[in-house]
Amino acid sequence: MTEGMSLRERKKFRTRHRLLAAATELFSERGFDGVSVAEIAEAAEVSKMTVFNYFASKEDLVLSPMEEHIGDVARVVRDRAPGRSVLVAVRTQFLEAIERRDPSVGMSDLPMVMQVRRLIQETPALLLRAHALSLRSFELLAEALIEEGHEPATARIAAAQLIATRNSLIQANQSRLLAGEPSDAIAPEAAALAVRGFAMLADGLGGFAIRN
Numbered sequence: 001m002t003e004g005m006s007l008r009e010r011k012k013f014r015t016r017h018r019l020l021a022a023a024t025e026l027f028s029e030r031g032f033d034g035v036s037v038a039e040i041a042e043a044a045e046v047s048k049m050t051v052f053n054y055f056a057s058k059e060d061l062v063l064s065p066m067e068e069h070i071g072d073v074a075r076v077v078r079d080r081a082p083g084r085s086v087l088v089a090v091r092t093q094f095l096e097a098i099e100r101r102d103p104s105v106g107m108s109d110l111p112m113v114m115q116v117r118r119l120i121q122e123t124p125a126l127l128l129r130a131h132a133l134s135l136r137s138f139e140l141l142a143e144a145l146i147e148e149g150h151e152p153a154t155a156r157i158a159a160a161q162l163i164a165t166r167n168s169l170i171q172a173n174q175s176r177l178l179a180g181e182p183s184d185a186i187a188p189e190a191a192a193l194a195v196r197g198f199a200m201l202a203d204g205l206g207g208f209a210i211r212n
Contacts (some may be wrong), residue, residue: 101187
């Protein structure tokens, strides 16, 4: 992870990781509201000012890893090869992330990642912020489509469908992991569900759920 970094960059990376680990452990033990920034600093053996040098708020100590991925879908769309559709690009990236057991698609069962997921689900303020990050992902994707010359309203409709599909798939993965299933066991079914989910976008909903 730190390969190719300078000594200064490695030190900053280790300090940041130590802060995240200390905060996650304390939050999991006592709840998000039951822990102060000063206590996190003490557990990580740094000053309170150092915490704020790395993270602007207590919420960032939980959600900054998620925030790093808010531009993933927009970036995939911007970088896709000529002749490749937006849907294919987003689907391919999602399936590759499942294969890597990437936490950004709800596929990591590492203890620290699981602690963060539970904490977000149990803390209204964090859940609200997580929804705001999802909205930002949608806005960035819509902007990328508009930059390509697509009509804004249509671009936003397409972006909304893609982000909603991803979010539903991520939630399905997270729910199974939180229920105790290992990521390696659910990965094949998660990939199959992703294929079906994106196929619904490709085929449209005209024939879906017709009432008998």
